[in-house]
Amino acid sequence: MQISEYLEKYQPTIFKTFVNAKNDGKLSHAYLLSGSIGMPLKEVALFLAKSILCDDPKPLACESCITCLRIDEGNYSDLLIFDGSEGRIKKEDVIKLTGSFDKTALEDKGILIYIIHLVENMTPSAVNALLKFLEEPGRNVFAFLTTENESKVLPTIISRTQVLRFKEIDRQEIINNSVSAGVLSEDAEILSGFYNDANTVKNISETEEYKIAKQALDDQLNALLLSSDDAVFTCQRLVVPSVKTNDIARLYIKMLAEIFKDLLNLSVNGNITLKSYDNILRELLTKVDHIDKSLLIILSALNRLDVNVNVPLLLDHIIFEITKEASK
Numbered sequence: 001m002q003i004s005e006y007l008e009k010y011q012p013t014i015f016k017t018f019v020n021a022k023n024d025g026k027l028s029h030a031y032l033l034s035g036s037i038g039m040p041l042k043e044v045a046l047f048l049a050k051s052i053l054c055d056d057p058k059p060l061a062c063e064s065c066i067t068c069l070r071i072d073e074g075n076y077s078d079l080l081i082f083d084g085s086e087g088r089i090k091k092e093d094v095i096k097l098t099g100s101f102d103k104t105a106l107e108d109k110g111i112l113i114y115i116i117h118l119v120e121n122m123t124p125s126a127v128n129a130l131l132k133f134l135e136e137p138g139r140n141v142f143a144f145l146t147t148e149n150e151s152k153v154l155p156t157i158i159s160r161t162q163v164l165r166f167k168e169i170d171r172q173e174i175i176n177n178s179v180s181a182g183v184l185s186e187d188a189e190i191l192s193g194f195y196n197d198a199n200t201v202k203n204i205s206e207t208e209e210y211k212i213a214k215q216a217l218d219d220q221l222n223a224l225l226l227s228s229d230d231a232v233f234t235c236q237r238l239v240v241p242s243v244k245t246n247d248i249a250r251l252y253i254k255m256l257a258e259i260f261k262d263l264l265n266l267s268v269n270g271n272i273t274l275k276s277y278d279n280i281l282r283e284l285l286t287k288v289d290h291i292d293k294s295l296l297i298i299l300s301a302l303n304r305l306d307v308n309v310n311v312p313l314l315l316d317h318i319i320f321e322i323t324k325e326a327s328k
C-alpha cells in the first residue's frame, strides 16, 4: 500500500489536517508525528516532506516528478534525515543540522526540511540544541519529528510542534491485511499484538530474529503443557541458548505476553485473538494457575529489558515465576 493510500484510508484526520493547511498556505514549521511501535511514522514524515517539495503536488506528493524521485534516492540536499532507530541522536548531529541550515538553501526551491525519526532517542544535550533551533525557525524551514512513545518526549518539544496523532488500526484488520500479504495466520495474529501495521508485521515475520523467538516460544509453550520441570528444563536447554540478544528477547517476551493476555481473555470471557493457538491456549488454561500474576511478571520483565539486564537470568526468572505459581 502506498503511503498516500495509507494516510487517506487509516489516518484521515492527519490527511485532512495536512491537506487543508497546505491548501491554505498555513503549514506549521514543526510537526510531531505521534504513534505506536511499528507504525509507518518515518515513511509518513518523508511523504509529507516530499509533499512540500514536490514539483507537481496533487495536493500531496506526486511520487513521480524529478524532485520526488531524487528524495526517494536520498539525493536532495535540502532534506536532512536523522534516524533515532539507528542509534542515539547526538548533539553533534543537531549541530550539523543547524550548521547546514544557517547557510542558504542549495536547491532552487529555497525550502529546507529536516526529519528526526524517534525524537525520544536523542541525548539530552541534542534535545537542548534542537529546542533552540525549534524556537527560531527560518521562514522556509520545516521540521517533521516522530515518536513511538509520546510520554518520553519533553513537553517543551511538544509545545513547539503541532502534534499529529496516529489512530490505532483495528487488530483484526491488521491480521487480515497481513495474511493477504502472505504472512502466516499464526504470525499475523501474534505480531499484530504489538505492531499496528500490516507492512511492519510482514517485515518482522521474515526476520531471523523473529523466527528464533517464535521457535523458542513454541518450545516453551509445549514444555509448559507437559510439566513445570519440563518448562524449566526447556528454558535452560533450548530457550536461553537461542534467545541470545536483547532484540530477540524483547520479541520473545512480547509474544509470551500476547499468549498470556489471550489466556486471560479465554478464562474471563472465552474470546481469543490468537485463533491459531486455540488448542494450546485451552490446554494451557488447565495447566497454568494465576494467569494474571504471570502476565504481570512477563510485562515487568519487558520493562527490565530496557535497563541493562542479564537476559538468561531474566528468561529463567519468568519461567520460574510462572511455574512456581502452582501448576495444577
Ligand SMILES: [Zn+2]
Binding pocket: 054, 055, 056, 057, 061, 062, 063, 064, 065, 066, 067, 068, 069
Ligand atoms: Zn512530485
